[in-house]
Amino acid sequence: MPDGGLWPVIRKAYMSVCVYLGGVQKSRLLSRRGKGFFILKGEAIMEGEKKKVILSGIQPTGVFTLGNYIGAVKNWAAMQEEFRCAYMLADLHAITVRQEPKVLREQILTCYALLLACGLDPEKSVIFIQSQVPAHAELGWMLACYTQFGELSRMTQFKDKSQQHADNINAGLFTYPSLMAADILLYQADLVPIGEDQRQHLELTRDVASRFNGIYGNVFKIPEGYIAKTGARVKSLADPTKKMSKSDENPNAYVSILDKPETIIKKFKRAVTDSETEVCFREGKDGINNLMSIYSAVTGRTLDEITAEFAGRGYGDFKAAVGEAVAEYLRPVQEKFARLMADKGYLESCYRQGAEQAQRISSRTLEKVKKKIGFVQ
Ligand code: AQP
Numbered sequence: 188m189p190d191g192g193l194w195p196v197i198r199k200a201y202m203s204v205c206v207y208l209g210g211v212q213k214s215r216l217l218s219r220r221g222k223g224f225f226i227l228k229g230e231a232i233m234e235g236e237k238k239k240v241i242l243s244g245i246q247p248t249g250v251f252t253l254g255n256y257i258g259a260v261k262n263w264a265a266m267q268e269e270f271r272c273a274y275m276l277a278d279l280h281a282i283t284v285r286q287e288p289k290v291l292r293e294q295i296l297t298c299y300a301l302l303l304a305c306g307l308d309p310e311k312s313v314i315f316i317q318s319q320v321p322a323h324a325e326l327g328w329m330l331a332c333y334t335q336f337g338e339l340s341r342m343t344q345f346k347d348k349s350q351q352h353a354d355n356i357n358a359g360l361f362t363y364p365s366l367m368a369a370d371i372l373l374y375q376a377d378l379v380p381i382g383e384d385q386r387q388h389l390e391l392t393r394d395v396a397s398r399f400n401g402i403y404g405n406v407f408k409i410p411e412g413y414i415a416k417t418g419a420r421v422k423s424l425a426d427p428t429k430k431m432s433k434s435d436e437n438p439n440a441y442v443s444i445l446d447k448p449e450t451i452i453k454k455f456k457r458a459v460t461d462s463e464t465e466v467c468f469r470e471g472k473d474g475i476n477n478l479m480s481i482y483s484a485v486t487g488r489t490l491d492e493i494t495a496e497f498a499g500r501g502y503g504d505f506k507a508a509v510g511e512a513v514a515e516y517l518r519p520v521q522e523k524f525a526r527l528m529a530d531k532g533y534l535e536s537c538y539r540q541g542a543e544q545a546q547r548i549s550s551r552t553l554e555k556v557k558k559k560i561g562f563v564q
Pocket of ligand 1: 246247249255257259420430
């Protein structure tokens with residue numbers, strides 16, 4: 188198109204219409220701010236001031252284990268009805284341990300699809316990849332400047348991980364609780380679902396937020412811990428005194444939620460138990476206690492019912508039953524995962540939308556923080 192004659196006039200008129208429409212869209216969003224929190228395609232997906240805000244995340248350090256599913260992600264799916272939820276794939280946290288770039292990239296996509304396969308719904312919650320929302324790294328740095336060396340030194344997870352990765356005790360491993368505080372505080376979360384091992388991090392988040400508020404006024408909501416009604420702590424199948432972990436070097440120690448049914452059954456058959464024969468929940472029977480908790484979580488049966496079911500039958504029968512029940516329990520998740528992975532376009536549209544929503548929400552807090560600190564905006 189030649190740049191002359193009527194063309195500049197048409198282009199100017201077109202631009203004016205775009206600016207006007209952009210303004211209309213923006214004012215629609217702004218008018219909803221006080222009311223709705225998460226905004227999807229111009230609509231608030233969860234309106235109502237009474238619903239509390241929840242933030243949680245999981246690292247894409249491997250395919251989720253049965254522990255991640257029963258102990259966390261399954262509960263997150265249930266919480267979507269009761270709360271306004273933001274869920275993230277914590278890839279910035281994942282690099283405190285060295286990751287292979289190609290593997291990490293694949294794992295992030297796999298884990299994002301798994302979140303959806305486990306029941307997280309992008310129409311109900313904000314589901315995003317942490318590194319795609321720059322506010323996290325920005326506020327993480329700022330909060331590191333309000334976190335004391337002594338506080339970070341006391342974190343048991345730092346002590347554990349620096350023992351596990353003695354060749355790579357990096358500064359990120361040390362300061363990640365400040366990033367975690369940023370993750371939570373950016374969304375003004377009321378509640379954070381936590382396991383026992385994360386209590387210390389939440390306490391630090393609360394301390395840092397109170398410290399900041401004490402200096403600058405009421406900037407951050409002080410979050411509370413939320414202990415889900417269900418969700419046992421699943422233990423390693425190889426060492427039932429340790430939690431089941433997706434980055435365990437021994438693949439027989441964990442059940443991945445994408446393991447084939449025959450693999451799952453085999454892993455349970457090999458699970459470490461004890462030298463007795465009675466299936467009952469008792470102190471000192473860590474292996475059997477773990478298997479009973481898993482069986483209870485996937486079948487809904489009580490521990491007494493399980494004891495009665497396997498009375499006089501020995502461990503072999505019991506382990507086979509747990510393996511079969513878990514395989515059946517994971518089947519729908521695996522089927523949904525396969526459907527999602529076959530539609531990469533849809534997955535991409537979900538994580539891009541999630542990042543946009545997360546950026547919009549978090550930037551409101553970030554702007555406030557920058558202003559309070561005294562940065563020029
Ligand atoms: N064994 C478990 N039983 C119950 N809940 C569990 N969670 C993890 N393991 C169990 C919960 O899963 C959520 C996400 O965990 P994460 O990936 O952020 O980190 P993590 O707790 O360190 O989990 P992993 O599987 O052990 O990861 P790696 O091996 O990478 O360190 C959290 O809510 C956690 O409580």
